[in-house]
Amino acid sequence: MAVKILTEHINVPGINTFDVYRKMGGYAAVEKALKKMTPEEIVEEVKKSGVRGRGGAGFPMGMKWSFLAKPEGVPRYLVCNADESEPGTFKDHFLMREIPHLLIEGMIVSSFALGANKSFIYVRGELMYVIQILEKAIAEAKAAGFLGKNILGSSYDLELVVQPGGGAYICGEETALLESLEGKRGNPRNKPPFPAVKGLYQSPTVVNNVESIANTPWIVNNGGDAYASLGVGRSTGTKLISASGHINKPGVYEIPLGITVEDFIYADEWCGGIRPGHHLKAVIAGGSSVPILPANLILNLANGDKRLMTYESLSDGGFATGTMLGSGGFIAMDETSCVVRNTWTFARFYHHESCGQCSPCREGTGWMDKVLERIEHGKGNMHDIDLLVDVAKKIEGNTICPLGDAAAWPVASAIRHFRDEFEWHVKHPQEATQPGAVYRGAMELV
Amino acid sequence: MENTAPQLFKITFDGIEIEVPPGTTIMQAARQLGPHYAPPAMCYYEPLKGTGGKCRACLVKVTAGSAKDPRPMPKLVPSCITTVQDGMVVENTTNESVLETRRGIVEFLLINHPLDCPVCDQAGECHLQDFAFEHGRVTTRYEEERRTFEKQDIGPYVQLHMTRCILCYRCVFTADQITNKRVHGVMNRGDHAEISTYIEKAIDNDFSGNVIDVCPVGALTDKTYRFKSRVWFSKPVEAHCDCEKCSGNVTLWYRGDEVIRVTARKNEWGEVKEFICNTCRFERKKTSDWTIEGPTKISRHSVIMANKYRADVKKPAFGLKVAEAQYKQIDDSRPYITDGTTIRELSKENNAKANQRSLAENN
Ligand SMILES: Cc1cc2nc3c(=O)[nH]c(=O)nc-3n(C[C@H](O)[C@H](O)[C@H](O)COP(=O)(O)O)c2cc1C
Ligand code: SF4
Ligand code: SF4
Ligand code: FES
Numbered sequence: 185m186a187v188k189i190l191t192e193h194i195n196v197p198g199i200n201t202f203d204v205y206r207k208m209g210g211y212a213a214v215e216k217a218l219k220k221m222t223p224e225e226i227v228e229e230v231k232k233s234g235v236r237g238r239g240g241a242g243f244p245m246g247m248k249w250s251f252l253a254k255p256e257g258v259p260r261y262l263v264c265n266a267d268e269s270e271p272g273t274f275k276d277h278f279l280m281r282e283i284p285h286l287l288i289e290g291m292i293v294s295s296f297a298l299g300a301n302k303s304f305i306y307v308r309g310e311l312m313y314v315i316q317i318l319e320k321a322i323a324e325a326k327a328a329g330f331l332g333k334n335i336l337g338s339s340y341d342l343e344l345v346v347q348p349g350g351g352a353y354i355c356g357e358e359t360a361l362l363e364s365l366e367g368k369r370g371n372p373r374n375k376p377p378f379p380a381v382k383g384l385y386q387s388p389t390v391v392n393n394v395e396s397i398a399n400t401p402w403i404v405n406n407g408g409d410a411y412a413s414l415g416v417g418r419s420t421g422t423k424l425i426s427a428s429g430h431i432n433k434p435g436v437y438e439i440p441l442g443i444t445v446e447d448f449i450y451a452d453e454w455c456g457g458i459r460p461g462h463h464l465k466a467v468i469a470g471g472s473s474v475p476i477l478p479a480n481l482i483l484n485l486a487n488g489d490k491r492l493m494t495y496e497s498l499s500d501g502g503f504a505t506g507t508m509l510g511s512g513g514f515i516a517m518d519e520t521s522c523v524v525r526n527t528w529t530f531a532r533f534y535h536h537e538s539c540g541q542c543s544p545c546r547e548g549t550g551w552m553d554k555v556l557e558r559i560e561h562g563k564g565n566m567h568d569i570d571l572l573v574d575v576a577k578k579i580e581g582n583t584i585c586p587l588g589d590a591a592a593w594p595v596a597s598a599i600r601h602f603r604d605e606f607e608w609h610v611k612h613p614q615e616a617t618q619p620g621a622v623y624r625g626a627m628e629l630v
Numbered sequence: 631m632e633n634t635a636p637q638l639f640k641i642t643f644d645g646i647e648i649e650v651p652p653g654t655t656i657m658q659a660a661r662q663l664g665p666h667y668a669p670p671a672m673c674y675y676e677p678l679k680g681t682g683g684k685c686r687a688c689l690v691k692v693t694a695g696s697a698k699d700p701r702p703m704p705k706l707v708p709s710c711i712t713t714v715q716d717g718m719v720v721e722n723t724t725n726e727s728v729l730e731t732r733r734g735i736v737e738f739l740l741i742n743h744p745l746d747c748p749v750c751d752q753a754g755e756c757h758l759q760d761f762a763f764e765h766g767r768v769t770t771r772y773e774e775e776r777r778t779f780e781k782q783d784i785g786p787y788v789q790l791h792m793t794r795c796i797l798c799y800r801c802v803f804t805a806d807q808i809t810n811k812r813v814h815g816v817m818n819r820g821d822h823a824e825i826s827t828y829i830e831k832a833i834d835n836d837f838s839g840n841v842i843d844v845c846p847v848g849a850l851t852d853k854t855y856r857f858k859s860r861v862w863f864s865k866p867v868e869a870h871c872d873c874e875k876c877s878g879n880v881t882l883w884y885r886g887d888e889v890i891r892v893t894a895r896k897n898e899w900g901e902v903k904e905f906i907c908n909t910c911r912f913e914r915k916k917t918s919d920w921t922i923e924g925p926t927k928i929s930r931h932s933v934i935m936a937n938k939y940r941a942d943v944k945k946p947a948f949g950l951k952v953a954e955a956q957y958k959q960i961d962d963s964r965p966y967i968t969d970g971t972t973i974r975e976l977s978k979e980n981n982a983k984a985n986q987r988s989l990a991e992n993n
Binding site: 352354369374535536537538539540541542543544546547548549550551554555558571578581582583584 | 672682683684685686687689704705706708711731734735737738739741742771772774775777796797799815816818819820821822823
């Protein structure tokens, strides 16, 4: 069995309570950090661990922490991004629900390392029951002396605040999140300045994903080198993957970074293969924003080697033949899935979620949605396909926040790899609009 | 001894070197070179803090970040909010990807914009018209339905045509920074986002009318001026009055002897120089309310110049020579017909002939 950093005790009955969590060795990292380590030492361990942000961009966490500005007399903040709204991603939800104290423990050691005395967990508004779970966990930790004033007799104070969001995907973008946290409209900010310099209330701020922060207790307990010894290359440690779609065992898996994609899909330890009688057609490997890949390209690199579940391997080949690990929302589709319909569904999502600040995203997402809707309903033209490619290109890279890119990539990649299917929809509108109709032309299934 | 003279950054903009103080944005630097060089701005508005970065009309290519780090920036950057670095090299009209992206931005701004310029009060002084004319395509690729909103009165003086809005947020910043009580902002998201007052509350405070002047399009219009004229039929003059609320420096727009509109004065970038109060804007519409200073300077290329202020046109000498050389006496021997009945008869005849001709061609 592979090493589990986050989910080792997830099946222990009562692990969501303080007492059981503590009995299983919980909060040892807080004791070690506050009694035996300096904040700088913790930052150093996190740097050594090589752990990369689990929210989507994969930015090295230690490096982000070391960028935090430390002007005299200005408070610093740690904000945990628990807005998780990316279609196909549901791992933070799972972690907070099943083992809330892991996040609380992580927040304490991380806040201590960053010198923050007030930290926030921004949870997507739909997860009201998770917010209650977190608040209960915070109350328990506080009662046990792990939160509040003079934690464990050190002179370190920490207040943890859980803030429900309003249910907007865009509030998961870190600067929109900060605006929302300040009580404003959740519009992303132009960068620079980056949050590390001017974040929450114009003070230096670190924003990290739930899973990123949940890794820190293990790193404090076992050391950065031990963490870095897991995984492959610059993809260290483990990763939670939210697996969904036409697989036998959908769910959240903690995988060691570096197993093959093939193993992940077909091994019994993980997804257990494609549902009986069906074949793999395509995979969206990292949540709705990342490029879709056809079966042969997700399993193998362009040079024939097996593709691995790592940041580097998944992005091997650039967008021509690769994709991204993103937030780890792994959606497998068999031959009954229609790529056009799926692409339209995503386009509709981004149209609905664009904040509307910048013109390419505000107008472009709506345009792509409408054109895809027409194609899906048998009213498309051949030139619509190239139009979609061009609109996606005009959005990509020209917006304030990456939501624009996230809206453009699924469309561009679907046409790049499944153009036949779009053309079939245009040429055979009658057939394509039959309920459940799917293109069955030349296509490699696995 | 340390040099106490302010240090200047040298940048290259479209091949032209210019020195500017640190903290200057690329846009401000380019504006120093003149309107021919400056990137277009649909959301940035210098008098309002925090504007810019949204419309993406001003995106430029930075081919060298600075002398210290001469790597190009990977993406196009908004020139209105990107500050210069010493040794920065910027390409605007000299870069094809910038121009292509800009064509895309025009297209994006137009796909949901109604084509109602013929009935829009802003036509002729609309920044979106100018932007589309200078940077856009001739045809549209948009075949879908456009999003529309109902017109809405926000207060007694201002009407909101949300359908025309390009969400530049200028009016929001105005409401925030100029008026003492902000009651309007943005509701909803994406292309269904709208400028609105909180639960249709009326905007009433002394400086609310300024939202009309900052709006680059005809989304916020002056109800006292509605459908009164076309801008090119009116004559702007500078005037002032003793006002207890504002500077009293305005532009009066005359049609004949009548003041049909009062606005704030604007600089060459179309930005308000001094915000004015609602009394000046909406209630002082008699010449006797004002001291006239003289005609407003308007760019020669503006449609507002049409048919007005004609300078004595100097004809070039060579042109006169050519005209002289090619001069031919016109054959004036044909009779002039001045009698109405004859003209009617003749034209009937001509029409019949023309009809026969076209019938013959079609058969
Ligand atoms: C539109 C959009 C939505 C995002 N949503 C989330 C989210 O729900 N959760 C998250 O952790 N990061 C999200 N991100 C990424 C954050 O901006 C940010 O990179 C992340 O929280 C940083 O944490 P990390 O370094 O630990 O990954 C989103 C980004 C974008 C552009
Ligand atoms: S890219 Fe889209 S979501 Fe992001 S700031 Fe621009 S309009 Fe808003
Ligand atoms: S109403 Fe005018 S000023 Fe306000 S956001 Fe729309 S276009 Fe800009
Ligand atoms: S003027 Fe720079 S982004 Fe609008």
